[in-house]
Amino acid sequence: MNLFKIGLLIEGTGRCRETCYLAVEQGRIAGIGQAGDFAADCVAAAVDYTQYTVMPGLVDPHVHLFLEGISDAKARTLRWKEDKETTLLRAVNNLRRTICQGVTTVRDLGGPYGISTFLKKAVNQGTTPGPRVFTAGQAISITGGHFHYAGGREADGPDEMVKAVREQVRSGADCIKLMMTGCVNFVAQDAGIVELSLAEAKTGVNEAQRLNRQVAVHANGIAGVRQALAVGVATIEHGALIDEATADIMADSAVYWIPTLVPFERMLDYGRTHQTRTLPPAGIETVYLRHKAMVARAYRSGARIVAGTDAGALGVEHGDIWRELYLLAECGLPAAAVLQAATGLAAQAIGADQELGTLEMGKRADLLVLSGNPLTDIACIKNVVKVFKDGVAQ
Known part of the structure; x- marks a missing residue:
């Protein structure tokens, strides 16, 4: 002892x-x-x-181990084209970086080549140091939907959705990741269409629950977040561009909200220092401030706010959960609640609170x-x- x-x-x-x-x-x-x-x-x-x-030890329930938090958009585009072996070596480095920052558990929410499953086994076997890894396998989207380019699983219609969920479970997924919507459009300051139909979303969640897997959903905008809430997902990832009524609905539900504030802050930093058509600083700032305001309101209304970084997003390095916690504090969460958002509450969000957190x-x-x-x-x-x-x- x-x-x-x-x-x-x-x-x-x-x-x-x-x-x-x-x-x-x-x-x-x-x-x-x-x-x-x-x-x-x-x-x-x-x-x-x-x-x-x-x-x-801290829990980060939203990472992408295959991708580094590169702060240059042009250099970042090259990472998507690298071979499996190079991507795997970079991912191993990301594991080491993560645990050095005090993060002992991560949940990988989608990537190519089955890398997250391989990393999970390697850590469990002691082959490489790192946090324990929970994995969603491939993120599931409609054909051509958000994140399909990152080794995602495209599925159209309820029958394909059932098969896609079962494929992830067969491959060792601990949870299922659904892409309900696309990214935020900072030029138009909207979330675009809801990509998954209600039937597809409901079928995906039902099949995952039948197989004892939680569902994490990438969702932005009022319609996308409300559809995610309606079908009974476990966690809502991002949740930008909602209104006060939706924040209140979130607070009244059993869902855990992982708002991933750091990527919005880093995109704003990038937009202020680089001229780019898709990342105008004024548009990003408007979305970001609204996002923080909704997090603050949802917390005051009793929502379960959980810290997650989206590590691998533009400028977000693995282990950057310290910054996410700081931003949650800026939203008005007291320090004790901020720490619980990355420990006990985060473990609950990923269904691991009997062992961790x-x-x-x-x-x-x-x-x-x-x-x-x-x-x-x-x-x-x-x-x-x-x-x-x-x-x-x-």
């Missing part, structure tokens, strides 16, 4: 403890208490983290050791001292 003496323990449940001990045995949390709760020899040999904060007896010992207190300064989330996954230092 390994014992840690901790200055501040943030459990991820909303509860904190000062000056306590945490025991780890066989990769799981074996006890939390005071010195008298443990054998004297273990207390004497405890690892001293009394000058630090210890909290659960909080520091409780019997759960996996994913620990993040920080310098400073993120409850008083959220920027401290960047001050990573040590990362443990399953009780093992990374």
